Amino acid sequence: MRKTLRLAVVPIVSALALPVLSADMTPGQVYMNTGDVKWGDAPPVFTKGAKMAVLSGDPGKEGPFVARLKVPANYKIAPHWHSKDEDLTVISGTFHLAEGDKMEMAHAHELKAGAYHHLPAKTHHYAFSKGPAVVQINGMGPFDITYIDPKDDPSKMAAPAAAPKKK
Numbered sequence: 001m002r003k004t005l006r007l008a009v010v011p012i013v014s015a016l017a018l019p020v021l022s023a024d025m026t027p028g029q030v031y032m033n034t035g036d037v038k039w040g041d042a043p044p045v046f047t048k049g050a051k052m053a054v055l056s057g058d059p060g061k062e063g064p065f066v067a068r069l070k071v072p073a074n075y076k077i078a079p080h081w082h083s084k085d086e087d088l089t090v091i092s093g094t095f096h097l098a099e100g101d102k103m104e105m106a107h108a109h110e111l112k113a114g115a116y117h118h119l120p121a122k123t124h125h126y127a128f129s130k131g132p133a134v135v136q137i138n139g140m141g142p143f144d145i146t147y148i149d150p151k152d153d154p155s156k157m158a159a160p161a162a163a164p165k166k167k
Helices: 010-016
Strands: 051-057 063-071 076-081 086-092 094-099 109-112 116-119 125-128 133-141 144-147
Touching: 086 094, 086 109, 094 133
Parallel strands: none
Antiparallel strands: 051 063, 063 133, 076 125, 076 144, 086 116, 086 133, 094 109, 094 125
């Protein structure tokens, strides 16, 4: 039985979405240069090492959102699916995507900076990087991830046991 995991990023939203505002702006407008993006650790449904920034909206709630995911070299996101459509744009680096239930790297599409990909809801897919990359995710919340194999869910992996204390 598959379990759908709702991505809880509410704490990230207030810490990471810091729009640049000025007196002449209409409420709801956001101007944000690259240096204004505030990164934090990605939620635990992503393997450690990724950073996330929410640019607008709240991925944890109903409604539109825009977030960025920054991944290091050799980062992998195991086969999974989302309950809603996802639009992905590569901001920097190269990101590899493919459809399927198994991570078969040879079948992945190499998407370079500026590339765009639309994923319809419930499409089984996986992703990885060979070098550092930043991707932008546009979608409707709440954003969720359902891993094909529940053992691949990083939020369910046991934490390493603490080393015994020396006396």
